Amino acid sequence: xxxxxxxxxxxxxxxxxxxxxxxxxxxxxxxxxxxxxxxxxxxxxxxxxxxxxxxxxxxxxxxxxxxxxxxxxxxxxxxxxxxxxxxxxxxxxxxxxxxxxxxxxxxxxxxxxxxxxxxxxxxxxxxxxxxxxxxxxxxxxxxxxxxxxxxxxxxxxxxxxxxxxxxxxxxxxxxxxxxxxxxxxxxxxxxxxxxxxxxxxxxxxxxxxxxxxxxxxxxxxxxxxxxxxxxxxxxxxxxxxxxxxxxxxxxxxxxxxxxxxxxxxxxxxxxxxxxxxxxxxxxxxxxxxxxxxxxxxxxxxxxxxxxxxxxxxxxxxxxxxxxxxxxxxxxxxxxxxxxxxxxxxxxxxxxxxxxxxxxxxxxxxxxxxxxxxxxxxxxxxxxxxxxxxxxxxxxxxxxxxxxxxxxxxxxxxxxxxxxxxxxxxxxxxxxxxxxxxxxxxxxxxxxxxxxxxxxxxxxxxxxxxxxxxxxxxxxxxxxxxxxxxxxxxxxxxxxxxxxxxxxxxxxxxxxxxxxxxxxxxxxxxxxxxxxxxxxxxxxxxxxxxxxxxxxxxxxxxxxxxxxxxxxxxxxxxxxxxxxxxxxxx
Amino acid sequence: xxxxxxxxxxxxxxxxxxxxxxxxxxxxxxxxxxxxxxxxxxxxxxxxxxxxxxxxxxxxxxxxxxxxxxxxxxxxxxxxxxxxxxxxxxxxxxxxxxxxxxxxxxxxxxxxxxxxxxxxxxxxxxxxxxxxxxxxxxxxxxxxxxxxxxxxxxxxxxxxxxxxxxxxxxxxxxxxxxxxxxxxxxxxxxxxxxxxxxxxxxxxxxxxxxxxxxxxxxxxxxxxxxxxxxxxxxxxxxxxxxxxxxxxxxxxxxxxxxxxxxxxxxxxxxxxxxxxxxxxxxxxxxxxxxxxxxxxxxxxxxxxxxxxxxxxxxxxxxxxxxxxxxxxxxxxxxxx
Numbered sequence: 067x068x069x070x071x072x073x074x075x076x077x078x079x080x081x082x083x084x085x086x087x088x089x090x091x092x093x094x095x096x097x098x099x100x101x102x103x104x105x106x107x108x109x110x111x112x113x114x115x116x117x118x119x120x121x122x123x124x125x126x127x128x129x130x131x132x133x134x135x136x137x138x139x140x141x142x143x144x145x146x147x148x149x150x151x152x153x154x155x156x157x158x159x160x161x162x163x164x165x166x167x168x169x170x171x172x173x174x175x176x177x178x179x180x181x182x183x184x185x186x187x188x189x190x191x192x193x194x195x196x197x198x199x200x201x202x203x204x205x206x207x208x209x210x211x212x213x214x215x216x217x218x219x220x221x222x223x224x225x226x227x228x229x230x231x232x233x234x235x236x237x238x239x240x241x242x243x244x245x246x247x248x249x250x251x252x253x254x255x256x257x258x259x260x261x262x263x264x265x266x267x268x269x270x271x272x273x274x275x276x277x278x279x280x281x282x283x284x285x286x287x288x289x290x291x292x293x294x295x296x297x298x299x300x301x302x303x304x305x306x307x308x309x310x311x312x313x314x315x316x317x318x319x320x321x322x323x324x325x326x327x328x329x330x331x332x333x334x335x336x337x338x339x340x341x342x343x344x345x346x347x348x349x350x351x352x353x354x355x356x357x358x359x360x361x362x363x364x365x366x367x368x369x370x371x372x373x374x375x376x377x378x379x380x381x382x383x384x385x386x387x388x389x390x391x392x393x394x395x396x397x398x399x400x401x402x403x404x405x406x407x408x409x410x411x412x413x414x415x416x417x418x419x420x421x422x423x424x425x426x427x428x429x430x431x432x433x434x435x436x437x438x439x440x441x442x443x444x445x446x447x448x449x450x451x452x453x454x455x456x457x458x459x460x461x462x463x464x465x466x467x468x469x470x471x472x473x474x475x476x477x478x479x480x481x482x483x484x485x486x487x488x489x490x491x492x493x494x495x496x497x498x499x500x501x502x503x504x505x506x507x508x509x510x511x512x513x514x515x516x517x518x519x520x521x522x523x524x525x526x527x528x529x530x531x532x533x534x535x536x537x538x539x540x541x542x543x544x545x546x547x548x549x550x551x552x553x554x555x556x557x558x559x560x561x562x563x564x565x566x567x568x569x570x571x572x573x574x575x576x577x578x579x580x581x582x583x584x585x586x587x588x589x590x591x592x593x594x595x596x597x598x599x600x601x602x603x604x605x606x607x608x609x610x611x612x613x614x615x616x617x618x619x620x621x622x623x624x625x626x627x628x629x630x631x632x633x634x635x636x637x638x639x640x641x642x643x644x645x646x647x648x649x650x651x
Numbered sequence: 652x653x654x655x656x657x658x659x660x661x662x663x664x665x666x667x668x669x670x671x672x673x674x675x676x677x678x679x680x681x682x683x684x685x686x687x688x689x690x691x692x693x694x695x696x697x698x699x700x701x702x703x704x705x706x707x708x709x710x711x712x713x714x715x716x717x718x719x720x721x722x723x724x725x726x727x728x729x730x731x732x733x734x735x736x737x738x739x740x741x742x743x744x745x746x747x748x749x750x751x752x753x754x755x756x757x758x759x760x761x762x763x764x765x766x767x768x769x770x771x772x773x774x775x776x777x778x779x780x781x782x783x784x785x786x787x788x789x790x791x792x793x794x795x796x797x798x799x800x801x802x803x804x805x806x807x808x809x810x811x812x813x814x815x816x817x818x819x820x821x822x823x824x825x826x827x828x829x830x831x832x833x834x835x836x837x838x839x840x841x842x843x844x845x846x847x848x849x850x851x852x853x854x855x856x857x858x859x860x861x862x863x864x865x866x867x868x869x870x871x872x873x874x875x876x877x878x879x880x881x882x883x884x885x886x887x888x889x890x891x892x893x894x895x896x897x898x899x900x901x902x903x904x905x906x907x908x909x910x911x912x913x914x915x916x917x918x919x920x921x922x923x924x925x926x927x928x929x930x931x932x933x934x935x936x937x938x939x940x941x942x943x944x945x946x947x948x949x950x951x952x953x954x955x956x957x958x959x960x961x962x963x964x965x966x967x968x969x970x971x972x973x974x975x976x977x978x979x980x981x982x983x984x985x986x987x
Contacts, residue, residue: 088656095663112677133683160693162768166797178683210798217704217800220697239693264678277663288656 081290089285096277103270112263119255120176120185127173127191128244128254132161134178135242136235138258144242145255147228152247155213155224156231163218164243176254185256213245694764694824695772701762701821704792704801705776709757712736712803716753719744729793730804731899731916734956735980738941745940752808752978754781755788763903766824771795773804773827773901775912777815786811789960789976791901791914804901805914807960807976810866815975816905816912816962828902828911835911835963837861839902842963842972843895843915850893850917860971867959867977878923878934886926893919893957909965912975917957922987924950933984942984954983 116138122128135142135158148154159167172193177186211217214224220240223231233242246252394402696704711727721737728736736753743749756778763775774792781788791805809815819825830840837845845858850868875891882889899916925931931951933939938953960976 084656088660091660092663095660116677131683137681137683160695163695163797166768166770169797179680182677182680210796211800215800216798217696217700217707217794218797220700266678273663273666280659280663284656 077290084284084288088288089281092277092281092284096274096281099270099274099277103267103274106270107267110266112260112266114260114263115257116182116260117255117257118179118181118183118185119253120187121251121253122174122187122246123251124249125172125174125189126246126249127168127171128176128246128252129164129168129173130176130242131178132241133238134176135233135240135256136238137179139260140235141232141259142235142242143230143232143257144244145228145230145253145257146244146246147253148246149251150246150248151227152250153214153224153226154229154247154252155222155245156229157213157216157219157222157243157245158233158235158240159219159243161239161241164241167216167218167243176256185254219243692766692824694766694821695768696764696774696821698762698764698821701764701774701776701792704774705759705790706757708792708801708803709755712755715740716743716749727800727802729795729802730791731956731958732791732803732805734982735806735958735978738956738980738982742937742940746936751783751785754783754785755790755806756781760787761818762821763818764821764824765827765903767827770797772801773903774801775818775901775903775914777809786976789914793901805916805958805978807914807958807978809960809976810974813973813975814962816910817907818903818905818912819907825906826904828904828913830898830900830902832902832904832911834909834966836966836968836970836972837963839900839911839913839915839961839963842913842961843900843917843959846959846961846972846974847893847895847917850891850919863971863973865974865977867957867974867979871979882923882926885929887924887929887931888926889921889923891919891921893917909968911963913961913963915959915961917959919955919957921953921955922950923952931986937981938984941981942986945984945986948986950987952985952987953981954985956980956982 144156146154146156157164168191170192172189172191175188175190177188180186214222216222221233223229235242244252244254708727711723715721715724715736719740721740724733724736724740739749739753743753758779759776760779761777765772765774772794776790776792778788778790780786785808787809789807789809790803791807792801793804794801828839831838835842845856845861849856849858849862850871853872871891875889878889881887894917896916896918901914903912904910905912923931923934929949930947931949932947933942933951934953938951941953942951956979958978959974962973962975964970964972
């Protein structure tokens with residue numbers, strides 16, 4: 067391409083510029099900074115001793131403002147050199163005591179440091195009556211003690227002509243009061259020895275270090291052409307870094323996106339079509355899975371969106387667990403169920419909806435299981451057999467059946483499918499589900515069936531059953547499915563207690579059975595009648611369910627228990643389911 | 652890329668340039684922050700200062716005691732104590748030794764430092780008991796003005812078992828009181844007057860119920876009764892009159908208990924008339940010493956200086972005012 071030669075030239079120029087111009091500049095700056103730092107640490111080092119001076123004229127007393135005595139450091143040495151020959155005293159006292167002593171006097175205040183070398187001064191005070199002052203002076207301060215004798219000073223040092231005293235001024239309110247004996251001139255110096263010095267070298271060192279690092283960087287990294295620096299860019303899809311690769315990647319991405327869109331669209335369509343199986347998610351996942359053949363197929367049975375499941379009428383996938391059996395591959399299971407469904411469909415005809423439900427739920431379960439599961443489930447759903455095979459998982463199914471019952475308004479169409487499904491499903495928790503969900507009013511099996519069927523249908527992607535029946539069923543199914551799958555291996559907590567309980571015990575398949583059998587009274591005690599129910603159910607659904615029962619046995623037992631627990635009214639169903647399951651097994 | 656690098660370089664240069672100006676060698680001249688400490692109240696004296704002052708005072712007193720010469724007392728003693736001490740020294744010169752009650756221990760148990768900014772300032776210090784197990788002394792130091800030093804103003808011997816109020820630790824300091832302090836069962840000035848009335852009238856006083864009994868009054872009453880017997884035997888008469896001088900009162904507020912501790916001077920005179928034309932003579936060695944070479948007449952008047960320490964409780968406490976210490980010393984004996 068044309069770009070390349072140009073780009074190379076640009077890159078080379080860039081490198082030359084960086085290495086030849088910028089790097090030396092930065093290097094010089096770094097050296098300069100470090101040099102300045104060294105200078106600041108040695109030649110230009112701040113001095114440790116600070117001496118500030120000032121000259122006073124025509125005043126007797128000099129007092130520091132609060133805080134001035136310890137301005138630079140708490141240790142201060144005061145030197146006073148008076149012009150006269152009288153006694154000079156320096157006293158350390160509190161500010162209010164000094165103020166008391168100086169009331170009625172004129173004095174000079176030391177206000178602070180004007181510069182590092184000069185003390186600031188200010189005249190202050192008001193003169194008392196001159197006569198009393200002079201009288202006092204004449205009497206030798208009869209009305210007052212000598213300056214040096216006052217009780218108020220913390221410490222006082224006196225000497226002739228000049229005095230030097232050192233004080234440790236810790237408190238801000240401590241002031242130094244200087245008495246010059248009489249009005250005269252004086253030189254006053256304060257000397258502090260700083261214990262902590264400001265450090266100006268470190269910032270220079272720091273900047274020098276940064277500049278050095280920058281110089282190194284510009285010589286190496288920044289001189290490289292940009293694209294070569296980006297060595298590890300991961301495009302994420304195809305992993306090709308060449309332009310061509312990028313383009314192909316783009317293409318690949320585009321394709322993937324298109325595929326994804328298509329997939330979602332198709333799944334949407336599928337969701338609304340009763341016959342299609344697999345909900346949106348299912349379809350989407352399947353389509354996506356189908357499209358992204360490069361992607362590994364991740365089956366995560368636990369990656370289930372329960373909320374979505376519950377909310378989506380067409381969602382299920384609780385049966386994925388059943389599909390995940392390690393010994394039997396899901397495909398085989400599906401095929402098996404399909405065969406069973408066919409057989410049960412033949413033998414049962416309008417069997418208990420539980421069967422259908424079971425089948426449906428089985429389908430649903432499959433669908434719910436996950437992308438892979440769903441795909442598998444779909445296939446399974448389409449054939450009752452897989453649905454049935456799912457029945458063991460099928461606490462869901464029974465749940466579905468229950469839900470269907472609860473809704474109770476399912477079309478008979480569901481019955482048909484249900485029959486086939488029920489055979490398998492009846493064993494499953496559908497029964498329990500149905501009983502749980504419904505008021506256990508002993509609805510007819512048909513109702514159950516329809517319900518189950520609808521449930522199954524909806525959950526099963528409509529493949530087998532009369533999906534599109536009451537959404538409630540679907541919902542119930544969904545929940546059922548979930549519960550069923552739960553019962554199978556997991557104890558998910560569905561909205562329906564039934565399903566939960568079913569999951570606890572694999573009564574689901576059993577419950578399905580009794581439910582589907584509904585004509586049978588469900589008044590039997592949960593535990594005991596179960597076998598009876600099962601027998602009853604077994605009659606109806608034994609045959610198709612038998613194969614199912616076997617794998618479902620554990621489930622049935624579980625569902626039995628769950629059924630018993632959850633369903634009072636559907637005890638019969640449960641027991642029937644259990645019985646059937648037992649019989650079957 | 653280039654642009655970015657150039658920007659970086661420019662930034663570095665500018666920052667380096669700024670650093671150069673910072674290197675003003677000494678740094679910034681420190682400024683005086685307006686001290687907040689001027690607002691917070693601090694004690695006028697440290698305990699070290701108080702001890703130094705007290706020791707200076709006691710040195711002066713000891714020196715005077717040793718010399719039996721009150722001339723140097725005025726430097727460090729003032730107020731009622733000056734009168735009392737002078738009298739004691741005069742008596743000691745005649746009798747040869749100071750009375751036992753004049754001893755002031757050097758060690759203290761408590762000192763109450765004022766926080767007031769102005770003058771005069773008062774310090775209450777309570778000594779330990781003496782070596783011969785006499786009661787504690789309550790010393791009252793005062794500084795009249797900034798140009799004056801602290802002086803011993805009054806000493807009251809505390810009664811045995813007398814309860815004193817609580818004061819703040821010397822690091823915090825206590826407030827000085829005024830003669831007109833309110834929020835007490837009686838202002839300090841009133842309390843001293845009432846006590847004086849009590850002393851004058853005894854049980855007939857209207858304020859009897861306001862005051863608790865104390866040793867001072869008991870002793871006085873006993874003494875008066877004894878003297879009365881003697882006078883009646885001789886058909887003489889006697890009377891005591893107590894008066895309160897002006898502004899001879901020192902008060903410290905007890906923030907914890909809400910009351911005031913008051914030390915006040917009460918002057919009194921004791922006039923004895925001998926009946927039947929007899930002479931009234933000094934009744935004791937002390938009076939004799941004070942009387943000196945005076946000419947006795949039928950009437951003798953002895954002037955006393957009394958120092959009373961009163962504890963005035965806070966208003967509403969339903970407690971009586973209690974005298975916690977006292978001192979009494981004849982300072983003048985004259986024949987009228």
